[in-house]
Amino acid sequence: MARHYDCDKCPAYCCSYARIIVEADDIERLADHFGIGAKEASKQFTVKGEEKGERILRHQEDEHFTTICQFIDPKTRGCTIYEARPAICREFPGKGRCGYYDFLTFERDAQEDPDWVATTG
Ligand code: SF4
């Protein structure tokens, strides 16, 4: 299926989701990437989630979405650990369309501003 979104033109809205769940394999990959142990990686890069045993990615403050994944580069809006990103990030949005990107392009066209950023707050 053809892709109808371009992440390079998006401020990474999906990376601002509060609950980005990471599994044991993801933590291992992050640990390898940073050359540290899995326990340390879990502590540094994740926090406790809603469900028992769940770990979610830590956030940093963000000018557009209040907070966003700590691995986003705030200037380029790109993922700084792209090769080592968790499985859930590789799979998203998983179809031919991204709802946020559809909304963003609609608003950018309407406002005749190709750089306009839709925020959540
Ligand atoms: S919100 Fe959609 S277009 Fe933006 S970075 Fe995420 S998947 Fe890409």
Ligand code: SF4
């Ligand atoms: S790991 Fe990368 S792709 Fe995944 S949420 Fe964080 S910045 Fe986005």
